[in-house]
Amino acid sequence: MVMVHNIQRKLDWRSPILEYILENKLPMKKSEARAIMFKARNYCTIGSVLYRRALTEPLLRCLSPEEADKAILEVHTGICGEHLGGKSLALKIMRQGMYWPTIRKDCEGYVRKCQACQRHGNMSHRPTTELNSILAPCSFYQWGVDIVGPFPKSKGQCQYIVVAVNYATK
Template identity: 40%
Template sequence: MTEEDWRLPIINYLQYPTLSSEKRIRIMALNYLLWNGDLVRKSKDELLLRCLGKEEYMKVMGEVHEGIYGAHQGGRKMCWLIRRYGYFWPTKGCEACQRHGPIQQAPLVPMNPVIKLWPFRGWTMDLIGKIYPASSK
């Protein structure tokens, strides 16, 4: 692990919880544990995902991106594939694709009312806090 490794503060806290550490690290460490010397993250579906350093991640990302595990189908799909194979990295997507890929923007769409088939089929409520400055009405 290098000095700039994102895993290092979490590993230090898990190994030595009595030492002082940032509150952010203590909260983040709730999702991690040390398993046979490796940092693993507990996923939402209770699987343990091995946390990767930058070099390991670049190797895994290269394998997924270049088609060893399948074709590159976008950032979300690649993130899903990497997690499916039991690995975790805190950022999403391929750095090269983020740098050189097109900027994706959703087209402007006018707002349309939602029409319900039956009266009282759906209920909505708009809540608003205190208005600054105070309105005359």
């Protein structure tokens, strides 16, 4: 627990940034101190509550891990929950004015574990590429030639195989 302006807080990702902004405290290691100073440029406080600044959005309230879990649960499955996908869920939470550094990863993980989403979600049955049929009017009309390898050297120092396929008869 850390005392920040007479408020007890558990140590989480917000603690070093809050300590730097409110009390100008930095870790002893130069690399860690530099990283915190770099991160702190994107944050501000109102009272003792940490907010993230953004160019085009309003201030986003920074949440603890416990608050983040509650926010995901409420937005995903709450009274107006839409069972959104991971990226959409993260964006909707940010539009509600909340933030934490691993928001997208946490939302995607939650959606993968949601039983209702797994049962009733859309399934894609399309192949990854469009299928093209090959028309060959007669045998030996069209050939496909490819080189396969390298393989371990065999007798005669050969490493590659030339493969030729007749499109009509395969």
